[in-house]
Amino acid sequence: xxxxxxxxxxxxxxxxxxxxxxxxxxxxxxxxxxxxxxxxxxxxxxxxxxxxxxxxxxxxxxxxxxxxxxxxxxxxxxxxxxxxxxxxxxxxxxxxxxxxxxxxxxxxxxxxxxxxxxxxxxxxxxxxxxxxxxxxxxxxxxxxxxxxxxxxxxxxxxxxxxxxxxxxxxxxxxxxxxxxxxxxxxxxxxxxxxxxxxxxxxxxxxxxxxxxxxxxxxxxxxxxxxxxxxxxxxxxxxxxxxxxxxx
Amino acid sequence: xxxxxxxxxxxxxxxxxxxxxxxxxxxxxxxxxxxxxxxxxxxxxxxxxxxxxxxxxxxxxxxxxxxxxxxxxxxxxxxxxxxxxxxxxxxxxxxxxxxxxxxxxxxxxxxxxxxxxxxxxxxxxxxxxxxxxxxxxxxxxxxxxxxxxxxxxxxxxxxxxxxxxxxxxxxxxxxxxxxxxxxxxxxxxxxxxxxxxxxxxxxxxxxxxxxxxxxxxxxxxxxxxxxxxxxxxxxxxxxxxxxxxxxxxxxxxxxxxxxxxxxxxxxxxxxxxxxxxxxxxxxxxxxxxxxxxxxxxxxxxxxxxxxxxxxxxxxxxxxxxxxxxxxxxxxxxxxxxxxxxxxxxxxxxxxxxxxxxxxxxxxxxxxxxxxxxxxxxxxxxxxxxxxxxxxxxxxxxxxxxxxxxxxxxxxxxxxxxxxxxxxxxxx
Numbered sequence: 229x230x231x232x233x234x235x236x237x238x239x240x241x242x243x244x245x246x247x248x249x250x251x252x253x254x255x256x257x258x259x260x261x262x263x264x265x266x267x268x269x270x271x272x273x274x275x276x277x278x279x280x281x282x283x284x285x286x287x288x289x290x291x292x293x294x295x296x297x298x299x300x301x302x303x304x305x306x307x308x309x310x311x312x313x314x315x316x317x318x319x320x321x322x323x324x325x326x327x328x329x330x331x332x333x334x335x336x337x338x339x340x341x342x343x344x345x346x347x348x349x350x351x352x353x354x355x356x357x358x359x360x361x362x363x364x365x366x367x368x369x370x371x372x373x374x375x376x377x378x379x380x381x382x383x384x385x386x387x388x389x390x391x392x393x394x395x396x397x398x399x400x401x402x403x404x405x406x407x408x409x410x411x412x413x414x415x416x417x418x419x420x421x422x423x424x425x426x427x428x429x430x431x432x433x434x435x436x437x438x439x440x441x442x443x444x445x446x447x448x449x450x451x452x453x454x455x456x457x458x459x460x461x462x463x464x465x466x467x468x469x470x471x472x473x474x475x
Numbered sequence: 476x477x478x479x480x481x482x483x484x485x486x487x488x489x490x491x492x493x494x495x496x497x498x499x500x501x502x503x504x505x506x507x508x509x510x511x512x513x514x515x516x517x518x519x520x521x522x523x524x525x526x527x528x529x530x531x532x533x534x535x536x537x538x539x540x541x542x543x544x545x546x547x548x549x550x551x552x553x554x555x556x557x558x559x560x561x562x563x564x565x566x567x568x569x570x571x572x573x574x575x576x577x578x579x580x581x582x583x584x585x586x587x588x589x590x591x592x593x594x595x596x597x598x599x600x601x602x603x604x605x606x607x608x609x610x611x612x613x614x615x616x617x618x619x620x621x622x623x624x625x626x627x628x629x630x631x632x633x634x635x636x637x638x639x640x641x642x643x644x645x646x647x648x649x650x651x652x653x654x655x656x657x658x659x660x661x662x663x664x665x666x667x668x669x670x671x672x673x674x675x676x677x678x679x680x681x682x683x684x685x686x687x688x689x690x691x692x693x694x695x696x697x698x699x700x701x702x703x704x705x706x707x708x709x710x711x712x713x714x715x716x717x718x719x720x721x722x723x724x725x726x727x728x729x730x731x732x733x734x735x736x737x738x739x740x741x742x743x744x745x746x747x748x749x750x751x752x753x754x755x756x757x758x759x760x761x762x763x764x765x766x767x768x769x770x771x772x773x774x775x776x777x778x779x780x781x782x783x784x785x786x787x788x789x790x791x792x793x794x795x796x797x798x799x800x801x802x803x804x805x806x807x808x809x810x811x812x813x814x815x816x817x818x819x820x821x822x823x824x825x826x827x828x829x830x831x832x833x834x835x836x837x838x839x840x841x842x843x844x845x846x847x848x849x850x851x852x853x854x855x856x857x858x859x860x861x862x863x864x865x866x867x868x869x870x871x872x873x874x875x876x877x878x879x880x881x882x883x884x885x886x887x888x889x890x891x892x893x894x895x896x897x898x899x900x901x902x
Binding site: 290291292293294295296297298301323324325326327328329330 | 626
């Protein structure tokens with residue numbers, strides 16, 4: 229006989245609790261990963277912009293624009309960086325990586341802007357652009373555009389991996405809890421079966437009865453108590469013997 | 476007394492040589508080997524080449540090689556340079572910077588060539604220059620790259636390269652000055668989005684600035700674009716600027732595609748190209764299979780850094796044509812990945828021939844055993860040297876470019892001819 233009803237609510241509660249943990253952990257993970265990776269990508273873009281800016285000083289002062297172009301071309305090969313352009317202190321575009329031309333939105337933007345700016349460029353996509361001044365801005369500004377689609381894809385992948393792991397933990401946890409509950413319920417089932425046999429005054433000799441009586445836990449204590457009660461109850465509950473009429 | 480001392484010194488030297496540990500002998504052998512770097516097993520001088528033998532710009536590497544090889548074959552057949560033949564170690568970089576850098580590492584460190592020669596392109600060469608600086612102790616110089624960009628003409632890398640051709644700065648200045656002279660001041664640019672394009676862009680910008688004008692508009696394309704690709708977006712961008720002329724800084728496939736789309740979309744203004752474009756390949760693409768062979772070519776004006784290969788009154792041109800006809804060199808089969816039909820003569824192969832001719836003259840000036848350490852001095856000894864094209868070549872510590880002259884050509888009767896009257900043609 230199985231005990232199911234007694235632990236149904238417990239199992240439901242465990243499932244609900246795990247679900248809540250998974251949902252809250254996933255939400256926190258999504259928020260943390262998104263925030264951290266976005267910040268990290270922006271930081272990387274800024275570092276790249278600064279690297280280019282630092283390396284550009286001599287090149288710009290020597291007016292060697294071919295070398296400058298060669299320098300920024302190498303950075304566009306880094307995954308996520310979609311464009312780099314360098315403006316002079318007067319706002320002239322000195323080198324860039326745009327094909328087929330510099331987008332209008334960039335042509336009309338502030339060439340000395342160094343704060344992170346979100347850009348929607350027609351035909352190209354969405355970007356976060358950061359800038360870094362060259363020689364404190366006196367020689368110009370380096371602008372680096374990171375592809376938000378690529379960043380988004382990477383964030384989605386990172387979040388997906390985290391949620392996948394948490395989901396696996398949820399399934400393993402729920403299955404494990406059901407198994408443990410069933411494990412705990414099994415002696416109660418045996419006890420119930422033993423008690424029913426006692427009540428029906430059936431034969432309690434047998435392996436199942438021996439096993440439950442041999443247990444040293446609460447189920448064994450209860451089984452032995454039930455047996456004791458049934459054995460004590462039997463003589464008093466019997467009707468008194470009839471007089472034989474010889475006395 | 477002196478004789479005694481000499482004998483004693485001699486005896487000491489002999490004893491020292493006999494008692495010297497074996498590693499000292501091998502060290503001396505190593506030093507001798509180092510001095511002999513760049514010399515092949517048969518005593519030939521080995522030159523290292525990394526160039527575009529594949530991809531959309533393979534015509535440039537192939538033609539440059541053919542011109543140079545025709546002269547090297549001629550020299551080798553006639554006893555070589557001071558008794559040594561010239562051998563070429565070739566690698567293909569497809570006009571891409573990274574393979575070019577890898578090839579250069581191989582040429583310098585594994586093959587240990589005597590010098591680097593006949594490189595093609597600005598994006599490739601600009602990435603190789605820091606390598607030359609890094610290994611400057613080995614004194615491996617880059618001779619006569621097929622690019623007019625500034626980085627190998629100026630500090631900090633100018634000391635590691637020698638140039639023969641005029642610079643892009645000179646070519647673009649000449650084009651701008653001629654356009655401005657005939658009243659075409661609104662000049663737009665179509666250029667390759669890399670160091671080569673930027674080099675030409677900088678030249679046009681500087682030349683226009685001298686006239687108080689700015690670039691009217693600009694559009695770019697990616698390196699490696701093919702003729703079959705569309706340049707309509709670029710044409711539309713430039714049309715908005717209403718240019719009176721367009722200067723292209725690119726390779727033949729993309730520039731031909733641009734010229735085709737410009738004419739098709741009604742942008743009918745002079746379209747200028749620099750010498751690097753590969754004029755014959757450009758012409759071939761624009762006229763092949765056309766009902767009107769001049770339809771796309773009548774607006775072209777190409778600057779050149781060598782005289783017309785049609786002008787056989789020029790001694791070097793005459794010799795070049797003879798050698799090309801005699802040897803007709805082909806790129807080794809192992810480097811051929813895509814079919815290419817070479818031209819019997821071209822501006823690029825003429826430049827290759829002139830590069831080889833001057834290099835041979837420099838190698839001749841290395842007296843005795845060829846040694847890299849004497850190369851710079853040998854180059855600087857070239858003063859007013861007659862290369863056979865009517866322009867004297869000179870080098871010096873402050874002069875690392877041999878030729879200065881720029882020529883202008885237009886298409887007539889299916890071939891490039893010298894443009895003498897800009898006003899009559901485009902005025």
